[in-house]
Each structure stands twice: as C-alpha cells, then as structure tokens.
Amino acid sequence: MSGKQRVFIGDFVHCKTLDTLEILEDTAIFVDEEGVIVAIERGCDLKKAEEISIPRLGWVKEDVMVRVARKGQFFFPGFVDTHIHAPQYPNVGIFGKSTLLDWLTTYTFPMESSLKDLARARSVYTRCIKRTLSHGTTTAAYYATIHVATTNLLSDLCLANGQRAFVGRCCLDSLSPDWYIDESPAQAIKDTRATIEHIANIDPSNKLITPILTPRFAPGCSTELMTQLGALHKETNLPFQTHISENKGELDLVKELFPNSPNYTSVYDSHGLLTPKTILAHAIHLDESEVDLIIKRQSKVSHCPCSNSSITSGTCKVRWLLEKGVEVGLGTDVSGGYSPSILEAARQASLVSRHIAMSGDDKAKLSIEEVLYLATRGGANVVGLEQKIGGFEVGMEWDAQLIGLGPNYWSEDEGNPECVKALEGVEESPVDMFGWENWEERIAKWVFNGDDRNTLAVWVKGRLVHEIRK
Known part of the structure; x- marks a missing residue:
C-alpha cells in the first residue's frame, strides 16, 4: 500500500x-x-x-x-472512531434544545436526505474525511445515508484519502418521513448488497475499506428488515453497527413497538443481530440482564460522551461496563456530538466519568491512561482490528x-x-x-x-x- x-x-x-x-x-x-x-x-x-x-x-x-x-x-x-455519521458533518454543533427523537426529525433526516445529490455529498464527505484525519482519526466506522450512489462515493473518498474505514449504507424502513425511507425491506437488502459489491470492487481484500451492515436503530426498522439483515449478517460475516439505549423516550418507543421482547437488547438478539461483530452505540440505559446478554454474545459498545451530553441522552457507566467485561471504544457520534475529534471524546469521557463519581461512585472515574486506551486499542477491539492497529x-x-x-x-x-x-x-x-x-x-x-x-x-x-x- x-x-x-x-x-x-x-x-x-x-x-x-x-x-x-x-x-x-x-x-x-x-x-x-x-x-x-x-x-x-x-x-x-x-x-x-x-x-x-x-x-x-x-x-x-x-x-x-x-x-x-x-x-x-x-x-x-492513530485514533479509532467507532461511531460517526459522515452525512451529518455539516450539522456539528447544531442541536438546539432537542433530544434524540425530535433532533432526528428537525436536523438529521433533512440533512441526510439532501445528500442524495452527488456533488453535495462529495463536498460534505471530503471535508468530513479530511477533518477527521487532521484530528488523528486513522480508522472510522461510518454511517452513510440510505442512498447507494453516495454511500459508494463515501467508500471511494475514504480509499482515495487513505483513511481506514467501515462504511455502512443506513437501513431505515419505519418511523421516518416518506421523503427519506427505504421503500421496502427487500429494497433495503438489495441496496445494501449493492454497496457491499461496490466495496468488493474497489478494495477486494478490505485493506482499508470494509462494508458494515447498518440499520439505524430498532425503532426505524421493521421486524422483517431486521430478520433479513440478520440473515445477511450470518451469510456474509460482515460487521454490524447500530444504536441502543440512547434515550429514555427511545426505550419507551421500543417497548411499544416490540411488546414481546423483554428489553431493547433482546430485540436485536431475537433477530440474529447480537454477535461478536456487533457495535452498539451509546448503551446508556442498559440493565444488568442486557449487559450480561451483550457479554454472552461478545458484542461491543461505542461510548459517545459528547453526543450523550449534547442531546441530553444520559451518562454511560463505562467503568461498570468494563468491569463486567464489555469491550468499549470511543465514538464522536457526529453530529449528535459537536466535535469530530476523538481526543475531545477522550477528555469528555474523563469528565463524564467524574460526574458519575460525584453521584457517589468514586471508582467510576476514568484515568488519562484509560481514556487513551479506549481511543486506540479499545476502539481497535470494537471494530475487530485489534491484531492490526492500536499500538506499536x-x-x-x-x-x-x-x-x-x-x-x-x-x-x-x-x-x-x-x-x-x-x-x-x-x-x-x-x-x-x-x-x-x-x-x-x-x-x-x-x-x-x-x-x-x-x-x-x-x-x-x-x-x-x-x-x-x-
């Protein structure tokens, strides 16, 4: 290379x-x-x-x-960003007083929908890649949009600029505006396969670019779509990324939509989407049984402290997850997070852990060494590259x-x-x-x-x- x-x-x-x-x-x-x-x-x-x-x-x-x-x-x-939305880059720092679900409708879906335009997408994605590289991010797990052509463009640009990347076409067939939604589960799978094939053509050995299956989150995907993604996950053995337990309103919505599942984590598990190659972003409001299930399935967690604070989602108990045995890395979650810098995510992870400690759990505090580990080797573990990157x-x-x-x-x-x-x-x-x-x-x-x-x-x-x- x-x-x-x-x-x-x-x-x-x-x-x-x-x-x-x-x-x-x-x-x-x-x-x-x-x-x-x-x-x-x-x-x-x-x-x-x-x-x-x-x-x-x-x-x-x-x-x-x-x-x-x-x-x-x-x-x-190099830093590893385990959770970042490339099409949301123009919105960094823009979130008003919103929380997750209204933030999606007000800011996120309109911006992502607009990136169907190739010229606009090229401008946004190029700047996002160059900016993250300038902050030392050598590996990024990217969410793209529902559009095949511009998702493929993101893959092309990552390769051309030399950034190691996991690129996922976002799957979304429920609870989204009719102007930004997959027309059917079958079409979502077809389009996802198209992006997988494109990456196989431009980087056959996945030396830098790897496709990653990417349902937005359980409330945005029908049971049929998640079932088919689970089958595709099993067929291809490709990595998988999604969101989990980010916001309490989201948890209520999951209970309403999936009444037969005991909790949010079990929704993914029942569809074959909780595996050693699964990256779960946020994981703020998990209970003990959910963490035990994540450990049993060897799934991983992306901690996004800037985003969690910015859109008032909550404080993730990282020390608890680590002590339980969960692999954890850091994510910027641009643009829920206001900065494309993993160094900023590391300092915020330290500060958030101190806020948890102020509630009476002094051992919750994360040290400088620990947040830098999450930013490098921890992130490498989360994306499955621990044998290749993260140390000298x-x-x-x-x-x-x-x-x-x-x-x-x-x-x-x-x-x-x-x-x-x-x-x-x-x-x-x-x-x-x-x-x-x-x-x-x-x-x-x-x-x-x-x-x-x-x-x-x-x-x-x-x-x-x-x-x-x-």
Whole structure:
C-alpha cells in the first residue's frame, strides 16, 4: 500500500493495557512497504539506524524514507472512531434544545436526505474525511445515508484519502418521513448488497475499506428488515453497527413497538443481530440482564460522551461496563456530538466519568491512561482490528500520528531557569509547556488542552495522509 520502506525515530507513546502507558524514548520503528511494523529498536538514533539497522534488514538506505521526531514531539497510535455519521458533518454543533427523537426529525433526516445529490455529498464527505484525519482519526466506522450512489462515493473518498474505514449504507424502513425511507425491506437488502459489491470492487481484500451492515436503530426498522439483515449478517460475516439505549423516550418507543421482547437488547438478539461483530452505540440505559446478554454474545459498545451530553441522552457507566467485561471504544457520534475529534471524546469521557463519581461512585472515574486506551486499542477491539492497529508492536500496521507540544520552552539546565531554548514543535499550540513536565504531565496536558494543531502528521498503513505544512 505505501510502496516504500520507512523508519520513524524519536519518542513513542502507546497504551499497553487499559491502565498502562508505555513510553519508548529514543527508539526507531521500521515499517515495510505494506505498512507493517517489522522491527522496533530502543536506543537507536539516525546514525545507528542508517549504518546498522537498515542494512541488517536488507534494505537499501537510499530507498528508505526516514522521519525523525524533534524535541517536544512524540508518535502516538492513530485514533479509532467507532461511531460517526459522515452525512451529518455539516450539522456539528447544531442541536438546539432537542433530544434524540425530535433532533432526528428537525436536523438529521433533512440533512441526510439532501445528500442524495452527488456533488453535495462529495463536498460534505471530503471535508468530513479530511477533518477527521487532521484530528488523528486513522480508522472510522461510518454511517452513510440510505442512498447507494453516495454511500459508494463515501467508500471511494475514504480509499482515495487513505483513511481506514467501515462504511455502512443506513437501513431505515419505519418511523421516518416518506421523503427519506427505504421503500421496502427487500429494497433495503438489495441496496445494501449493492454497496457491499461496490466495496468488493474497489478494495477486494478490505485493506482499508470494509462494508458494515447498518440499520439505524430498532425503532426505524421493521421486524422483517431486521430478520433479513440478520440473515445477511450470518451469510456474509460482515460487521454490524447500530444504536441502543440512547434515550429514555427511545426505550419507551421500543417497548411499544416490540411488546414481546423483554428489553431493547433482546430485540436485536431475537433477530440474529447480537454477535461478536456487533457495535452498539451509546448503551446508556442498559440493565444488568442486557449487559450480561451483550457479554454472552461478545458484542461491543461505542461510548459517545459528547453526543450523550449534547442531546441530553444520559451518562454511560463505562467503568461498570468494563468491569463486567464489555469491550468499549470511543465514538464522536457526529453530529449528535459537536466535535469530530476523538481526543475531545477522550477528555469528555474523563469528565463524564467524574460526574458519575460525584453521584457517589468514586471508582467510576476514568484515568488519562484509560481514556487513551479506549481511543486506540479499545476502539481497535470494537471494530475487530485489534491484531492490526492500536499500538506499536511488530506485526501491527503503522497507523500513527505525530504529536507536537510547542513552541514553548525546555530547560537546558534545570538549575538555571533562565537557560531555555525554544521547542521545535508547532508554530501555534494550545498546550503550554515549561520544560519541567514529566511524561505523565505532558500527556495529561495534551489530552485536556490539545487539538488538531498538535497533530503534525498522520499515517495510515504506512502512508502519509495528513501533515501540517510550515
């Protein structure tokens, strides 16, 4: 995919476990032509890499691209957005005082319906992809619209821009305006198959783009449609994404529409839609039995704290889910969420957990290490790519971002506070550094103060897909 061997030299930070960050200082990571990490060497500078390590790998120095991180910079794994609606991108930050069901009618369905137009869709999707890449999102699980042509266009644009993506045509045959609805379950399945076939044509091995079955949510899908999607899920073994237990009004609606099901989770389970490849967004109002069923079926949860707060859906008890054994990742849920940044989702996940703690459950608080894990390895687990992305290990693919914290100052002599030099970072940074911060403090300041100005470069599968040019 990348077509050239690469060496990255400097400091590397990644999550080893849910609560452990590993710092690899003065390290070199070697990436082959396919974007796969083939070697990691600590205590390796540019000279050693060129004179010893590169020849030892059988590579020719002149054919290898080398990127050396400067003082104040570090490499971090790419973020994984486990839940994002690409056609809603123009509406980021627009939600008024609405809650879920009226928000769909007022803002969402009109915007999604308008993206039947190819030119309009190209403009929206291109900007969405480029914006998420600029925030370090190397993998995204996208909801598209009900339209085949523009869903296919989203797949094309993700591939062209080098973003790893799961792209799903949205299925919706109930409780939607007559100007934005699948005409029948049979047509919904036919159109879904068309998008699956398109992705098979443009990326046969799913190196970057993977189709994902996408019913909007149970109230928007008839029993017949969900049954047929369950059969398609079983036939293709493709991943599956939907919403669950986002809003209390939604729960009441599910009870009304599916009176024979004991709860929301069982609705999906009874249609064959609760499997190890299922991503359930929100999962705010689940009861104990529902979580037990999710664990039994090995389904996953996308936590969307920005959206949950923005449209007043509720607070998801992430610590409870994790302790029960549920795999959890982060989602921006654009445009229920106001930001396309997973870094913003991570800080909001931390803050929401503190609100839960203020209700008397102090252990609910999520640490910096934990929210960064959810943003990387946790997200990789949710989308089924835990063997490929989420960390820096031999055999994993180089999905990474270069973070710069500067230009501020570092001290040459800690005993002389007047002896300082400018950090070589970004020209403008929202993160102020003073030189005495340790790694834990640097990472914390990035999480709570950083934004896309700190994301200097982004790679997916070894390919440079975004860079701030000076």
